[in-house]
Amino acid sequence: MATDQRLTPQSKDFAAWYTELVQLAGLADYSPVRGCMVIRPYGYAVWELMQAALDDMFKSTGHQNAYFPLFLPQSALDREAEHVEGFAPQTAVVTRAGGETLEEPLVVRPTSEAIIWPVVANWIQSYRDLPILLNQWANVVRWELRTRPFLRTTEFLWQEGHTAHATAEEAQEEARRMLGVYREFMEEWMAMPVVTGEKTPSERFAGAERTFSCEALMRDNRALQAGTSHYLGQNFARAFEVQFQTEAGRHEYVWSTSWGVSTRLIGGLIMTHGDDEGLVLPPRLAPHQVVIVPIWKSEEQRRTVLDKARELRAALSGRVRIHVDDRENMTPGAKFFEWERKGVPLRIEIGPRDVAGSQVVLVRRLKGEADRKRPIDEAEAVAVLPELLTGLQAEMRAAAAARREENSVRADSDFEGFRSRMAGLGGFVYAGWCGREACEQKVKDETKATIRVIPDQEFRSQEPPERCLCCGRAPAEEVLWAKAY
RNA sequence: CGGGGCGUGGCGCAGUCCGGUAGCGCACCUGCUUUGGGAGCAGGGGGUCGCCGGUUCGAAUCCGGCCGCCCCGACCA
Numbered sequence: 073m074a075t076d077q078r079l080t081p082q083s084k085d086f087a088a089w090y091t092e093l094v095q096l097a098g099l100a101d102y103s104p105v106r107g108c109m110v111i112r113p114y115g116y117a118v119w120e121l122m123q124a125a126l127d128d129m130f131k132s133t134g135h136q137n138a139y140f141p142l143f144l145p146q147s148a149l150d151r152e153a154e155h156v157e158g159f160a161p162q163t164a165v166v167t168r169a170g171g172e173t174l175e176e177p178l179v180v181r182p183t184s185e186a187i188i189w190p191v192v193a194n195w196i197q198s199y200r201d202l203p204i205l206l207n208q209w210a211n212v213v214r215w216e217l218r219t220r221p222f223l224r225t226t227e228f229l230w231q232e233g234h235t236a237h238a239t240a241e242e243a244q245e246e247a248r249r250m251l252g253v254y255r256e257f258m259e260e261w262m263a264m265p266v267v268t269g270e271k272t273p274s275e276r277f278a279g280a281e282r283t284f285s286c287e288a289l290m291r292d293n294r295a296l297q298a299g300t301s302h303y304l305g306q307n308f309a310r311a312f313e314v315q316f317q318t319e320a321g322r323h324e325y326v327w328s329t330s331w332g333v334s335t336r337l338i339g340g341l342i343m344t345h346g347d348d349e350g351l352v353l354p355p356r357l358a359p360h361q362v363v364i365v366p367i368w369k370s371e372e373q374r375r376t377v378l379d380k381a382r383e384l385r386a387a388l389s390g391r392v393r394i395h396v397d398d399r400e401n402m403t404p405g406a407k408f409f410e411w412e413r414k415g416v417p418l419r420i421e422i423g424p425r426d427v428a429g430s431q432v433v434l435v436r437r438l439k440g441e442a443d444r445k446r447p448i449d450e451a452e453a454v455a456v457l458p459e460l461l462t463g464l465q466a467e468m469r470a471a472a473a474a475r476r477e478e479n480s481v482r483a484d485s486d487f488e489g490f491r492s493r494m495a496g497l498g499g500f501v502y503a504g505w506c507g508r509e510a511c512e513q514k515v516k517d518e519t520k521a522t523i524r525v526i527p528d529q530e531f532r533s534q535e536p537p538e539r540c541l542c543c544g545r546a547p548a549e550e551v552l553w554a555k556a557y
Numbered sequence: 558c559g560g561g562g563c564g565u566g567g568c569g570c571a572g573u574c575c576g577g578u579a580g581c582g583c584a585c586c587u588g589c590u591u592u593g594g595g596a597g598c599a600g601g602g603g604g605u606c607g608c609c610g611g612u613u614c615g616a617a618u619c620c621g622g623c624c625g626c627c628c629c630g631a632c633c634a
Contacts, residue, residue: 087628106626161632217558217632224633277634285634297634336634367593374592405594423593433593557634 079413081348086292087220093342094221097351097414107219107226111335114414117359118338119229123209125261125356126231126333129253135205135233140187142211143178148186152311155185158278162214164226180213185279185304185330188234189312196236198317202326203246204236222339223296223557230334236314236326240305243327244282247303250331251284254299262337263354263469264288264344265476266298267500267552269525274509277330281305287524287552289476290343293498295524295554298340301331339557344472351415352437354468355461360395362388362457363411367404367423380427380450384420387454392461412437417464420453438464440471476500482533487515490541490553494519500554502527504537504547511542515553523551 079096080088094100099115111119127137143166150156159182166178181187192204213227233250237243251268258264266286276283280302288296308314309325318324345352355361364381368374381396388394397407404421411419421433432453435445448456479499483489490501505511505523516522526549533550540547 091627102626158633212634214633218628218630228634230634300634332634334634365593369592401592401596403592403594403596405592406596407594409595421593425593 079348079350082291082346089346089348090339090343091221093346093350093413099338099342099351100221102221105226107216109219109221109225111229114359115338118341118353118357119335121357121359122257122261122337123231126253126257127207127209129257130207130231130233133205133249133253135207135235137208138206139208139210140184140191142181144181144184144186146177146179148190148312149179151186152279152308154307155279155311159183159214162216164213164215181210182212182214183330183332184208184210184212184232185234185308186312189308189314189328192234192236193312193314196314196316196326199238199319202236202238202316203242204234204326205246206235207231207233220339222335222342224336228334228336230332233329233331235329236309237328238316238318238324238326240327243305243329244303247282247284247301247329247331250329251286251299251301254286254301254331254333257333258286258288258298258337258340259469261354261356262341262344263356263465263472264298264340265469265473267525267527267531269527269531269552271300271525272509272512272523272551274512275523277302279304279307280330281307285525287554288340288344289479289500289554290340290557291346291475292343293479293555295500295556296336296340296343297524297556298337299331299333302329304328304330345468346415347439350413352468353415353417355417355465358415358417359393360411360414360416361392361461362394362418362420363407363416364394364396364420364422365404365407365411366396366398367421369424373424376427377422377424381420381422384422384432384450384454388457391458408435417461418457426450434460436464438467487541490515490521491519494521494553494555498555500524500552502531502533502537502550502552503541504539505549505551506540506543506545507548508543511540515542519555521553521555524554524556525552526550527552 079092082089097114098112101110101112103110163182164180166180167174195201196204209231211227211229216224216226219225235246237246255266255268258266266288268284268286271283271285277300282303284301285297286299288298290296306325306327308328314326315323316326341357342351345354364384366377366381368377378398385394385396408419415437417437419435421435426432430450431447432450433445434448434453481499482502493501512523537547537550539545
């Protein structure tokens with residue numbers, strides 16, 4: 073519905089801008105349950121587009137969807153020591169059901185390893201049954217102290233991939249492959265560039281041997297962990313007795329992986345591209361890529377203009393997601409503002425003058441071009457619209473990448489410089505790290521910045537850093553520091 | 558759990574200091590006029606003032622207790 077409420081500018085209060093935008097763009101709403109949000113139809117439409125794209129990618133890498141229960145027996149969760157320890161503080165537990173106290177409490181899944189592996193163990197006898205490549209789309213619950221729509225909620229939607237392999241090498245490759253899939257999705261679909269790499273031991277998933285991550289930089293210069301992929305080694309296989317017989321006839325535990333992205337991606341999308349007018353959606357994830365706003369005065373004009381609008385929609389449907397906003401009793405101006413707030417990439421205005429001249433007025437949502445609004449021949453519009461959208465997608469991606477680079481520093485900078493940067497501007501800082509947890513912790517305590525990732529080769533500096541940012545010793549690694557969500 | 562703020566029609570708020578039976582803007586409904594950047598006029602509907610208790614002839618307002626939400630910190634995708 074139309075509203076004249078203005079957004080707090082990003083520069084004034086980014087957090088306020090974000091929460092207001094989520095509401096005003098109709099993406100989500102608060103709910104009667106603390107920490108749990110309602111995803112509204114427009115927000116859910118974005119999620120469905122994300123799901124469709126990711127699901128295709130999972131299928132084409134050989135994965136199959138399945139569904140495992142919401143409840144985990146407490147005893148199952150308890151079987152992998154680090155895993156329980158990691159999740160215990162965040163679990164919701166059902167102790168009563170059917171009017172009686174349960175003999176064994178049921179944990180609402182914070183992630184599904186503990187119910188998948190005991191079951192899948194029965195599906196695996198020999199190496200011929202491997203690899204097992206599963207994915208599930210599900211909701212999970214992690215009790216959070218502080219929540220924000222999409223970024224951190226008590227219940228959230230995600231996909232979790234779970235795979236089992238006959239060798240460690242193959243499992244590691246799988247974890248890496250899926251990280252690559254995430255990266256491709258984030259860059260190609262979300263137009264959100266990411267730095268990939270490995271997490272330090274302190275930031276690892278509970279129970280994992282190695283955790284890989286995609287890290288994106290938001291417009292307020294804070295990092296967002298957008299997706300993670302874990303090499304679990306044989307930890308879960310041992311805990312849940314997932315064994316197979318090798319070609320040579322021996323029994324071995326499988327090597328497994330898990331990987332996930334969540335509705336948090338929508339938060340990333342908002343904070344990567346949104347501006348003071350509202351949401352800005354990349355065409356590939358826009359529920360409406362083009363909205364036609366008809367303009368009329370008389371009843372006769374209304375008919376002509378609407379006919380033209382529907383004709384145009386018909387000419388483009390199948391190639392472009394296009395919507396005709398034929399609501400009465402709402403002025404064109406109000407519609408312009410509403411669709412801009414909702415981030416629709418392109419708008420077409422059709423009035424009596426346009427119909428007479430066989431033209432339409434084309435307006436792009438993205439700022440930064442002098443002729444943001446221009447008349448275009450009707451037939452030409454039909455021809456060029458799809459490629460215009462492709463162009464916008466590329467433009468958004470390039471702009472986001474440029475912004476990230478402008479806010480990335482590569483320097484063996486001194487700790488004081490780093491401290492003041494993190495207190496002010498923020499952004500990504502590539503610097504040396506000696507590899508000791510004490511240094512990682514000290515920097516975190518003093519600056520709130522954390523090691524987001526040990527970047528993959530392609531992101532590393534040409535000149536490797538010479539000293540640890542914190543203690544000045546010879547660095548073991550170059551790492552990416554930032555304040556994170 | 559610590560610090561700060563706030564609970565009054567769907568949303569945003571005023572009224573609270575100084576008690577007298579609830580008001581404004583937006584949204585909503587009806588009608589007419591409008592429509593190329595957030596329409597105008599007229600009429601209309603909608604609120605146990607977060608909850609419980611106390612003081613009082615009388616409480617949104619004063620007192621006591623409780624609950625909830627938001628923001629900032631410690632845990633996390």
